[in-house]
Amino acid sequence: DADVTQTPRNRITKTGKRIMLECSQTKGHDRMYWYRQDPGLGLRLIYYSFDVKDINKGEISDGYSVSRQAQAKFSLSLESAIPNQTALYFCATSDPPTDTQYFGPGTRLTVL
């Protein structure tokens, strides 16, 4: 079984809708991240969490919110989706001091 899972894998939604992307991990890591990938831009950090009570904004948090329901679960919400949020979204976990991050398979989101 995969260590980091994301649901759904693909989602098509309409402008103005609220949607949630979910991430679960079985690696036992405290740190979790949400990234967005756009063609030619690499990955950019949306939010990160060092433990259940510690949530922080990343580089591009506007229009997004997160919830850390448990050590193993970290959800990303788009409050009111807009077309320029169409992208590939990745969840990742890490366990210091290695700094290595482990990525989920991604969620492809399309906002019409």
Place this chain on the structure above:
Amino acid sequence: GDSVTQMEGPVTLSEEAFLTINCTYTATGYPSLFWYVQYPGEGLQLLLKATKADDKGSNKGFEATYRKETTSFHLEKGSVQVSDSAVYFCALSVSGGSQGNLIFGKGTKLSVKP
């Protein structure tokens, strides 16, 4: 701020050719450096890493040496295969930094032809 610059692609090579993907970085602290690979339709996987100057990371025939004097971490492979076709990302992480997240380059797409 911290940043990573890697060569733009796409890069197209014939099987068994030599591969170099350049990566340079800017960091205020003492970063760890990484190469991640993304195969078509999949998430990112760690390919190799180095945590201090002069360290060499290696995996699956790929190598990269942490060069502090040139702030570089170039990825090399002596003989590429069709199965190496993927997008390669250079990244850094500043240990002890407030975020602990990775800062990525924009990625380099590699296509290897038979």
